[in-house]
Amino acid sequence: MTPNTKYLSIKTLIVWVVMAITTLALVVTSSISLINQISNYKNELIGQVNVYAELISNIAIPSLQFDDSTVEEDNLKRLDAATFIEVVHIYRHVDGKQPTFFTSYNRKGNAPLPEKWQLIDKLKTPVLSGNAFEVIKPVSYDGQLLGYVYLKASAEALNRLTYSSIVTTLVALAIILIICYLLTLKLQKSLADPIVNMVTLVQRISRQRNYHERAIDTNIKELDILGKAFNDMLDRTQHYLSEREKAEQEQHKLQASLEEKVEHRTLALKKANQELIQTLEKLHQFQRQMVQNEKMASLGDMVAGVAHEVNTPIGLGVTASTMMLDRLGYIEKEFEAKTLKASSLSKFISEGQENLNIIYRNLNRAAELISSFKQVAVDQTSESNRIFSFAQLMDEILLSMRPKLKKYKHDIKLHCAADLFIETKAGPINQIVMNLIMNSIIHGFEFIDHGQIDIYIELISGNKINMRYVDNGRGIPEHLRKRIFDPFVTTKRGQGGSGLGMHLVYNLVTQALNGSITITSEEHQGVEFNILFPVRKIDTATMAKSS
Structure with missing residues (x-):
């Protein structure tokens, strides 16, 4: 482990794990419950909006049939008892034309709204817009469309219920977590204290090397099994140390007797190594000499071969030159005796040219052989x-x-x-x-x-x-x-x-x-x-x- 490694104690780990699991479980369940509860509140309020919209639609049928907006206006004033209804518009339907404004209701403190008949298709079901629900219901009688009812209801009740549910859930969650934390501390003490005691015992034995100590029994089954196994290990360690002390004593006795033998063997080995080194040096020297001899033998063989090869063209040149000397002496005698004939001179000139060619070719061949040998010999020694x-x-x-x-x-x-x-x-x-x-x-x-x-x-x-x-x-x-x-x-x-x-x-x-x-x-x-x-x-x- 590096010096900067961070450790976690088992006490801290128990608290963190238990509290993390509990918090996660409570948050998940509370969130699901809260979402369901808010959804139920919302659905309940939507149901009330639909009921009031249907009720207003049914009440408005006679007024729309007889085109009596005054009666309908009086009917809408009774909505003051329904505190969550803010605005109601009633539109009259005319075949082939756009709906026309018939009458409306506005709770005190609310500003009049512009006509909403353009949103008939979007507001067929209640829609939460801002802080209010809006819905438009058709007014029909015997299958005949008479008009439309626009209803705007406040969602303030839903917000109050939502806030109340969230606060209640958070308070309950905090209380449960506090209780869980207290129980976790108690669990931590019952689990961690025996483990801490075991760790302290192991550290003390490691520092002091006192293998006579033993782990005490606990009321936790797994820790009790661990303590018994640890005690068995201490027993074996004591037995091993006792046997090792006996073996070390015997080893000291053997070592004392072997040191003298090792000293004698070491001296003998040094002498043998010295002789081996000298032998290897002689062997390497002999090997280098053999390699050099091999090179020189190769060069000597080549010298002998080239000398033999050069003898042939030189011998032919000597023979041709001897013949030239003999013929020259014969011609000289005839010349001095003034008996030299033109045919003899012509024959001498022809034979002389032939012999000189023979001498030139063979001397040139010998020169090439000697030049080649010289270059090869120079290369081998360079x-x-x-x-x-x-x-x-x-x-x-x-x-x-x-x-x-x-x-x-x-x-x-x-x-x-x-x-x-x-x-x-x-x-x-x-x-x-x-x-x-x-x-x-x-x-x-x-x-x-x-x-x-x-x-x-x-x-x-x-x-x-x-x-x-x-x-x-x-x-x-x-x-x-x-x-x-x-x-x-x-x-x-x-x-x-x-x-x-x-x-x-x-x-x-x-x-x-x-x-x-x-x-x-x-x-x-x-x-x-x-x-x-x-x-x-x-x-x-x-x-x-x-x-």
Whole structure:
């Protein structure tokens, strides 16, 4: 509960609830009774108005028949005895014409009223208008309409009766509420005092923790049951505390004997933890060294392959140049001996052109191989960003791997836009692609003569590269797929596999490129790697200007 929470005592609650229910019930019943009573008064007064209107109508029949307004005027003067009648008008009916004023009665003190025959349709029944009832009744004899009687009666009697009824009801309501309040106070005392005593007992036990006290009996059944249940709870609490004291004493004895054992075990655990930390440090150092060795071994293999690949065009160039030297010496001898023929010179020129073309093509090929190797080697050892064409980078990677790839009949297809220029770290991409391709060759295509590798490169959202690597190899089983990126996980244990290739790929993607990598594979259904990493796209127009 918050400090600002407002509490209600049970005493106050009993008074409020009982008085609220009683007041609501009395107000509702009194209101209904008062409304019915006022309605009865009103209906009774309306009945009297209707009776007088009918009586005046019947008395006015002879006067209207004989057109004697004097007699009727004398008859209306007798209405002085009916104190609530204020005004009476009698109108004569003429066929085809509007009703005409015949005679009237006005009680003393009331001002004459204008003619009311225009309200015949509205005042067919008594209508309360202001402080008076108004009604217009037709005067008929043997089915013939003779005229109309307009009667205005005072509603002052209704107002007096209404006021009297309201005052009487309010007085009775106040008396009943006072009596109810006194009875509620008595009920409050009989109900609340035992509860207050119980609350006081609970608070005292809570503060003093004296569980020997007990609740006293009451003459209220539910509170008596509560008190007995509370006493039973106190008995159980006493028993529990007694048992807990015994258990604490035993625990202290055990604790005293265990502290010494814990101290010895703690020292042993500290030594074991220290040894474990040192072992983990050595393991991490060994792991970093293994990863570095893996990178250098990959670079060494590439150097050896490129050196072997460069030997071929250089050897062909050397052979062609040797042949040129031999033919040049032969031509020189014939020239000095002055036996050189035009046909020999022409043949020498033709062979020289052919040999020079061979030397040029092979030296150019060697230069391309060396340039590609140089760029790949620089990328692998560099951690800085550079601007490059993604398609050209992939071509350089595949060219540097050709000494290894030409041993196999596997197809590698690159799906990348030629005009895709980006700025990012090229070295990690080199190592990722090389490791994925070698992983497919060594593991995925182990018993497959002709495999297929597709590499899809796509720029998404303007600043992210999505590299999708797919092969149709034998796939990865589920138990190995879950741990594929863990270090030292390999199926070639003891056969030259270190188990660091995919771990290196994962670190390069997530740490060097700040990207993410996911794998999808089923056994015998190939493998698919999805690599996503941020880059900065370079417009081709900007590249053209800079070049």
